[in-house]
Amino acid sequence: MPAITLTGVAKSYGGGEHAVRNLDLTVPDGAFMCLLGPSGCGKTTTLRMIAGLEQPTAGTIAVGDRVLDSVERGLYVPPEKRGMGLVFQNYALWPHLSVRDNVEFGLRMRKVPAVERRARAEAALKMVHVDAAMDRYPSQLSGGQQQRVALARMLAVNPSVLLLDEPLSNLDARLRLEMRAELKRIHEESGATIVFVTHDQLEALTMATDVAVMNEGELQQVAAPMDMYDRPANRFVAEFVGSPPMAIVDVGPSPAGLAGSLLRFAESRVPGSLEGAQCSPTAVGIRPEALRLGPPPGATWCEEAVVEAVLPAGSSWTVRLRVLDTELYAVSYTPVEAAPGDVVTCWTERMHLFGADGARLSAWDGAASPAKGAVA
Amino acid sequence: MAVVTKAETPPRPPRSRRLLYRLRVLRHDPTAALGLILVVVLGYLVVAPLVAVLSDAFRLQYGDDVHAGQAAGEWTGYYLWRVFRSQISGLLFWQPLLNTLVVALGTVLFALVLGGGMAWLVTRTNVPGRKWLAGALVVPYMLPSWTFSLAWLTLFKNERAGGQVGFLQAQGVHTPDWLAYGALPIIVTLGLHYYPFVLLLVGNALRRIDAQLVDSARILGAPQRTVVRRIVIPLMLPALSSAVLLVVGRVLGTFGTPYVLGLPADFRVLSTGLFQSIRDRSTGVASVLATVIVVIGVVIVLADTRMTREHRRFVTVGGKGGMDRLSDLRRVRWPAFALGLVVFGVSVLVPVLTLLLSTVTRTPLDLSTFTLDYWLAERLPGAVGFPHGVFRGSELWAAAWNSLRIVGLASVICAVAGLLVGYVVVRGTAPRVAFFLRQVSFLPYLVPGIAFAAASLSLFAVARGPIPALYGTTFLLILVMAVTHLPYSSRSGIAAMTQLGREPEEAAQIAGAPWFQRMGRIIFPIQKGALVTGIVLPFISGLKELSIVVMLTTTGTELLTTLSIGLVDYGYTQLANAVVLVIALVSFTMTYLTQRLTKSSLASGLGG
Ligand SMILES: Nc1ncnc2c1ncn2[C@@H]1O[C@H](COP(=O)(O)OP(=O)(O)OP(=O)(O)O)[C@@H](O)[C@H]1O
Ligand SMILES: [Mg+2]
Numbered sequence: 001m002p003a004i005t006l007t008g009v010a011k012s013y014g015g016g017e018h019a020v021r022n023l024d025l026t027v028p029d030g031a032f033m034c035l036l037g038p039s040g041c042g043k044t045t046t047l048r049m050i051a052g053l054e055q056p057t058a059g060t061i062a063v064g065d066r067v068l069d070s071v072e073r074g075l076y077v078p079p080e081k082r083g084m085g086l087v088f089q090n091y092a093l094w095p096h097l098s099v100r101d102n103v104e105f106g107l108r109m110r111k112v113p114a115v116e117r118r119a120r121a122e123a124a125l126k127m128v129h130v131d132a133a134m135d136r137y138p139s140q141l142s143g144g145q146q147q148r149v150a151l152a153r154m155l156a157v158n159p160s161v162l163l164l165d166e167p168l169s170n171l172d173a174r175l176r177l178e179m180r181a182e183l184k185r186i187h188e189e190s191g192a193t194i195v196f197v198t199h200d201q202l203e204a205l206t207m208a209t210d211v212a213v214m215n216e217g218e219l220q221q222v223a224a225p226m227d228m229y230d231r232p233a234n235r236f237v238a239e240f241v242g243s244p245p246m247a248i249v250d251v252g253p254s255p256a257g258l259a260g261s262l263l264r265f266a267e268s269r270v271p272g273s274l275e276g277a278q279c280s281p282t283a284v285g286i287r288p289e290a291l292r293l294g295p296p297p298g299a300t301w302c303e304e305a306v307v308e309a310v311l312p313a314g315s316s317w318t319v320r321l322r323v324l325d326t327e328l329y330a331v332s333y334t335p336v337e338a339a340p341g342d343v344v345t346c347w348t349e350r351m352h353l354f355g356a357d358g359a360r361l362s363a364w365d366g367a368a369s370p371a372k373g374a375v376a
Numbered sequence: 377m378a379v380v381t382k383a384e385t386p387p388r389p390p391r392s393r394r395l396l397y398r399l400r401v402l403r404h405d406p407t408a409a410l411g412l413i414l415v416v417v418l419g420y421l422v423v424a425p426l427v428a429v430l431s432d433a434f435r436l437q438y439g440d441d442v443h444a445g446q447a448a449g450e451w452t453g454y455y456l457w458r459v460f461r462s463q464i465s466g467l468l469f470w471q472p473l474l475n476t477l478v479v480a481l482g483t484v485l486f487a488l489v490l491g492g493g494m495a496w497l498v499t500r501t502n503v504p505g506r507k508w509l510a511g512a513l514v515v516p517y518m519l520p521s522w523t524f525s526l527a528w529l530t531l532f533k534n535e536r537a538g539g540q541v542g543f544l545q546a547q548g549v550h551t552p553d554w555l556a557y558g559a560l561p562i563i564v565t566l567g568l569h570y571y572p573f574v575l576l577l578v579g580n581a582l583r584r585i586d587a588q589l590v591d592s593a594r595i596l597g598a599p600q601r602t603v604v605r606r607i608v609i610p611l612m613l614p615a616l617s618s619a620v621l622l623v624v625g626r627v628l629g630t631f632g633t634p635y636v637l638g639l640p641a642d643f644r645v646l647s648t649g650l651f652q653s654i655r656d657r658s659t660g661v662a663s664v665l666a667t668v669i670v671v672i673g674v675v676i677v678l679a680d681t682r683m684t685r686e687h688r689r690f691v692t693v694g695g696k697g698g699m700d701r702l703s704d705l706r707r708v709r710w711p712a713f714a715l716g717l718v719v720f721g722v723s724v725l726v727p728v729l730t731l732l733l734s735t736v737t738r739t740p741l742d743l744s745t746f747t748l749d750y751w752l753a754e755r756l757p758g759a760v761g762f763p764h765g766v767f768r769g770s771e772l773w774a775a776a777w778n779s780l781r782i783v784g785l786a787s788v789i790c791a792v793a794g795l796l797v798g799y800v801v802v803r804g805t806a807p808r809v810a811f812f813l814r815q816v817s818f819l820p821y822l823v824p825g826i827a828f829a830a831a832s833l834s835l836f837a838v839a840r841g842p843i844p845a846l847y848g849t850t851f852l853l854i855l856v857m858a859v860t861h862l863p864y865s866s867r868s869g870i871a872a873m874t875q876l877g878r879e880p881e882e883a884a885q886i887a888g889a890p891w892f893q894r895m896g897r898i899i900f901p902i903q904k905g906a907l908v909t910g911i912v913l914p915f916i917s918g919l920k921e922l923s924i925v926v927m928l929t930t931t932g933t934e935l936l937t938t939l940s941i942g943l944v945d946y947g948y949t950q951l952a953n954a955v956v957l958v959i960a961l962v963s964f965t966m967t968y969l970t971q972r973l974t975k976s977s978l979a980s981g982l983g984g
Contacts, residue, residue, distance in 0.1 A: 008386070008387075010386035010388075014807060018385065018386060021385070021386045022386040051886060053882050053885070053886075055397070055398075055401055057386075057388065057394075058386055058387060058388055058389050069397075070397070071389050071393060071394060071397045072389045072393055073393075074393060074396035074397045074399075074400055075397075075400065076397060076400040076401050076404065078404035078405065078885075079882070079885045079886055080885045080886070080887075080888045080889060080890055081888075082886075083888070084886065085886070086883070086886045088879050088882070088883060090879060092877075092879035092880050092882065092883040093880075093883075094880055094883070094884070094898055094902065095880075095902060096901045096902050096904070105884065105887050105889070105897075106887035106888060109887055109888035109889050109893065110888060153883075153887070157887065157888075
């Protein structure tokens with residue numbers, strides 16, 4: 001199965017602002033890659049360029065050895081010859097064809113004989129649980145059913161590259177879980193290379209083999225899900241991935257306050273580690289799960305904090321704290337006894353340091369190697 | 377790890393490379409080529425005639441060289457002088473211009489009072505049967521515009537024009553010329569045809585006025601009169617100005633009524649003057665007149681566009697609060713209904729019944745002379761040019777077949793072209809082509825039909841380059857008719873395609889369907905409904921069309937409408953009336969059925 005390679009791909013609509021700038025991205029052979037990013041960051045545009053529906057203004061797109069687009073070399077393969085599968089953000093089912101005919105269309109175009117066509121369409125519809133609505137028209141289906149028909153329409157032709165633009169956004173929570181498992185299974189069975197666009201980072205972290213985060217048309221980081229979480233490349237990724245988001249405190253001109261306290265601690269723990277960096281850290285980040293309440297277990301960073309609010313959320317508790325005049329959130333997975341107004345001790349074993357340009361310089365992880373602390 | 381700074385603009389490959397790439401893309405996507413073809417063809421059919429007529433206005437025509445003292449084919453101001461400054465310019469231009477203005481103004485006032493009043497009645501009051509009235513009162517718009525003038529003649533014609541006199545004259549009541557012909561009858565009959573136009577436009581606007589706006593003004597203590605003056609009228613202004621300008625534009629280009637009612641009294645307007653000049657073969661003068669009509673038409677539409685844009689801020693959005701609070705007419709409810717009935721009677725029943733009765737009586741409307749001869753007789757003594765009932769002989773059937781064939785083909789071409797324009801615009805692969813296409817396909821809207829026909833005549837009367845002379849061919853009729861209806865069909869094509877979006881086609885593309893398959897299996901089947909409406913609406917309006925075709929038909933290509941006008945020329949009132957009745961019946965039935973079947977409203981087909 002093929003790898004998808006994008007080299008120096010840029011796209012501006014009608015010569016205006018760039019929707020995608022200078023994208024270098026490789027989706028490895030057989031990967032399940034999630035494209036993650038805020039609305040309008042160019043995810044759909046990237047996907048449509050891979051499918052051939054949109055043409056890049058610069059760069060090269062290839063699948064395996066086959067160059068599909070190359071502005072520099074003047075090469076172009078039209079979408080109908082790329083043999084990919086694409087699920088549109090708004091389904092794009094054909095309103096004048098029944099569900100069955102919608103799903104059979106691609107097979108018809110591939111000149112699959114009628115009997116086989118029928119069987120494959122039915123199998124695809126069964127897989128997404130809409131086989132009961134086979135003879136209805138798209139307008140007679142719910143949004144979620146339409147989305148699943150769109151999935152089936154793509155799966156029926158069994159392409160080796162699948163492109164999915166937020167294919168699960170309209171399903172209810174249970175169905176979504178089910179479809180995620182289904183997609184994962186399809187991925188494993190077919191070995192297809194999948195590019196999956198989503199807003200939902202939980203979806204990205206649970207399903208993907210690789211996650212690519214984009215912002216304002218630029219690629220921010222490509223990594224395996226947990227790597228992305230543990231070692232975000234920059235402030236944007238750190239804040240975007242993880243829920244609730246990482247708290248990042250800017251170091252002001254005078255190193256007083258919370259940021260100063262964190263920074264001094266980090267420097268004392270890992271002397272010299274920061275001097276090697278190109279620039280000195282200007283911000284420190286802590287993930288809410290890493291911020292704990294209660295007596296610190298040893299040589300960790302700790303400070304006094306005032307509890308401002310406790311927000312239970314079923315399996316976890318979110319606590320709003322005021323530490324050295326800065327607001328911080330902590331997430332606890334054990335019940336929190338403190339009440340608003342209480343003064344408690346908070347501590348952490350993990351922090352991320354960011355440079356002036358937003359890039360992550362290093363992290364201190366006291367838990368990894370309790371005696372000394374480690375720099376990642 | 378790559379650190380991303382919000383970068384410099386990405387490097388662009390050299391121009392030649394980008395061009396090569398673009399060409400490769402275009403080779404696989406016929407949209408741009410299709411758009412380009414449409415631009416060229418439409419450009420030729422729309423722009424070239426206008427250029428031709430303009431150039432004819434400034435070039436000396438054959439036969440005029442002696443008078444003008446110049447060689448034929450030279451550039452000249454002779455025709456300008458002749459039309460605007462010579463001794464006969466009063467007759468050629470100034471009097472017709474004045475007459476046109478009088479007729480336009482009168483028609484607008486008439487239509488505004490009648491249409492505005494009826495619009496208020498059926499949208500804002502609790503008059504009994506308002507649904508029915510709202511439907512019944514637009515019927516006049518479904519009849520050919522000069523139906524009313526024939527009915528008028530049947531009632532008021534005097535002995536001046538020759539042929540059979542009208543009902544009143546036959547009863548011994550003398551009808552003076554000012555009542556039988558000229559400005560007054562033209563204004564009344566055109567007003568009766570165009571008031572539904574005002575009714576629809578104003579009615580839509582009235583329906584949108586938020587009752588809460590009116591209520592809040594009342595609560596603030598404004599008396600009823602002030603509310604109307606300060607709130608309702610300003611809100612209605614865009615619709616009113618649109619209605620005024622569009623009616624003026626229509627009147628400017630209308631031919632049938634001023635021809636039927638004006639000519640016997642030598643009352644000329646610009647359109648009939650243009651027709652006369654063409655008939656007299658004074659091409660140069662006709663070209664100047666056509667140009668003037670085009671210029672006035674363009675100014676009117678541009679003014680309308682401008683006004684509408686300026687008033688856009690007035691448009692009351694939402695309509696959430698716009699619940700239908702109807703004025704309670706109390707004691708005058710039934711009198712108001714009666715008024716509505718009277719308007720319906722005068723604008724529909726009286727003309728249609730008059731025409732119908734006139735065709736079955738020898739002395740107009742005198743039932744003691746009942747006869748079906750005008751419909752069915754083998755031989756009609758006295759009628760040399762048409763010596764039998766309309767259903768006998770081949771004339772009516774030939775004309776009907778011509779109408780069906782020519783108008784039908786034109787409508788199909790028009791609808792398909794409109795949809796293709798919409799396709800190219802929405803597909804968006806060639807934004808500049810799409811832009812031109814939008815403009816070119818809208819252009820005929822600016823040009824009154826009769827002037828456009830004159831312009832086409834200028835272009836196609838003689839062979840030019842590879843294109844042979846088309847005058848007298850069905851082909852020319854089809855082309856001109858299709859082009860003049862294109863603005864409506866391209867607009868609705870763009871609307872339909874925009875609503876569909878491009879994803880359905882893209883999905884087919886991803887599924888591996890080549891272009892023709894995508895068109896044949898996806899786009900056209902989905903747009904079936906839009907296509908049918910796109911064919912039927914131009915068809916109905918084309919069936920009634922006279923102004924455009926009157927100059928282009930010849931003996932072999934007679935249509936129903938020109939047949940009827942020809943019979944008027946002969947003075948065969950009953951026969952002419954019979955043919956018009958046939959047209960009216962067909963066009964009314966088709967409109968009614970279409971509205972029933974497609975639930976489209978007449979308002980979208982205002983291209984009549
Ligand atoms: N056809 C178009 N013409 C002009 N600009 C466009 C077009 N399509 C997208 N854009 C712009 O390009 C940028 C990226 O759009 P894109 O649809 O790729 O975002 P996205 O990441 O998919 O967002 P979402 O998560 O909301 O779907 C946006 O700023 C958008 O406004
Ligand atoms: Mg998107």
